[in-house]
Amino acid sequence: MRSDKPTIAQVAQSAQVSKTTVSRYLNGRFEFMSAETRKRIQTVIEELEYRPNNLARGLKSKRSGLIGVLVADISSPFSSILVKGIGDHCKQNGFQTIIVNTDNDPAKEREYIQALMDNRVEGLIVNVTGKHNDFLLELREQGVPIVLADRPLEHLDFDTVTSNNFQMTYDTVQHLHQEGFRRVAFFTQDVSEIQTRYTRYQAFLQACRDLYDIQGDDWVYVIEPADIESVVRELNTFLLNGVGPSAVFAVNGVTLLSVVQAITRLKLTMPTDIGLCGYDDWGWAAVIPPGITVISQPSYRVGIEASKRLIQQILSNRRFKPKLVELPSELVIRGSTVLHPKS
Amino acid sequence: MRSDKPTIAQVAQSAQVSKTTVSRYLNGRFEFMSAETRKRIQTVIEELEYRPNNLARGLKSKRSGLIGVLVADISSPFSSILVKGIGDHCKQNGFQTIIVNTDNDPAKEREYIQALMDNRVEGLIVNVTGKHNDFLLELREQGVPIVLADRPLEHLDFDTVTSNNFQMTYDTVQHLHQEGFRRVAFFTQDVSEIQTRYTRYQAFLQACRDLYDIQGDDWVYVIEPADIESVVRELNTFLLNGVGPSAVFAVNGVTLLSVVQAITRLKLTMPTDIGLCGYDDWGWAAVIPPGITVISQPSYRVGIEASKRLIQQILSNRRFKPKLVELPSELVIRGSTVLHPKS
DNA sequence: TTGTACGCGTTATCAG
């Protein structure tokens, strides 16, 4: 086991120059360097396969080249694509990303942020677990560059990149309305802690008031996607509770899938027995007959945009006025919400 | 912007002791420390909110506490769950993971490994992009702890954690055989570069010889999942080329989904017009009528097991005899392959 | 155009 990597000193010695000169070479400061020494250093570096030690570099220069990324659930397609976008853009700009999974657990989140700061990450991209976060605020006060991805915090003190949740949810309910659905259920997971869900919920209520002239609370069903039985029950309740063409709007991909399962269990046919649409286009939605209408989020672009803003913050070293960026999602209309095909 | 974190020196001064003593405290070496100084140091640390600088620590101690993870495609559910397992187990043992996405590109893979080594990661978990890799071999020679996840390399010089691909593929074809399918098509992406796919391919051929008494090559269809038209074409070819109950085995989740789409396009009914099964249980397989038979991989456990072995390597500091660990997958039988329901 | 000498924040060696 020989992990005896060559150091800058060895390079200097072999090239018959001082460490300083090598260091200059490494950082591209050959403004006043003779072409000859330059060449000599280059040769030695290649020969020794020398690579600078980032730890030492960071210790001295206060620039670790590391960016910390916290996601609430890496196993969700949304997160993994987000992370991909972040990774791509950071790499392109010479940063490495340290990705950690908070499991939607605020305690873990805090712990991880500490650990990341211990490693002197230069900035943080956070998919927050809650709707308020004093710890993050404190860090921001200390000047740590931070960008929120997907989920905003209540007090908009942070740069945030997300998608136009309110608008899209509203538009989609409007689509259902236009298609002739007389009743719409909003199936969701707990709405209290996650801002994004809450926004969609609010948009739904607004749409109910504007379009259906009701308050809408009766059409909201809070479920636990893992518990299919309960989803089936709630769906049944909804259907038995009124008449006319009815549809379900699912707050996210996980919920959507569980509603599909419930529909299968109840042997209902889409869209005649029930219409269905909701968030997240994760591949399968197109394939389940008759095709499920979904809102497709620009996860990758959210990742790009978030890292772009973060790197700006890091490099420019000054604090920007926090800005909320909302990227457009796309409504993909398929058979599950089309009661009267045009053709 | 004040990123003036307190240092060990400041703690020492405030606590009226030397840096050495503080360092001892930090590393739990209070064997010979008076309870009083101990208490005093603790108080000061809390007061100052002091946290040790990992860069400095790593520089001195050669232990960065970082583990590098390379995945070929983070956006695939397999990878993201794998990464979750790795992250969970590493964290539990005091390591941070740096995750990078190689996009199935060997050049990127190499570049990233370099970058990770520059950050002095203590070990590497790699979901390799190719079937041979001299660079990794070289690193191993230098004593870098490495574990391969999911995809083995041709020469088994590395610790590797994967699932029992050969056995499961074989068993699944056997299941089709027993169910009465007379013909089985193997739909796959290019098989030449990825060992895991190749193994499944070999298992398929073997099963063909053993069970159907043919060579099997004619039943192999290499497709590009993104190009649905071609999948439709190939599927048609297969169906028109023979008689009797026919089924498709898809080499992975992506391929499986594209075959489902093709089946939908051709308005075929499962399992009567065609049986279907294949790798990866990513949620939707259960929901597409009549339920798709799949092989469910233990991605999470692969992640756990891989990091477990890696950390062993790191901590014990000696080289183990490389070992290939094959975790069992599970065959989940659903309607798409059941020609004659028992009930 | 190049080199000397010091410091970044820790840990380890040795001597009290």
Next chain:
DNA sequence: CTGATAACGCGTACAA
């Protein structure tokens, strides 16, 4: 039980 002091590998005033 505790404390100087020297590294770790690199960057940078300052000097030459």
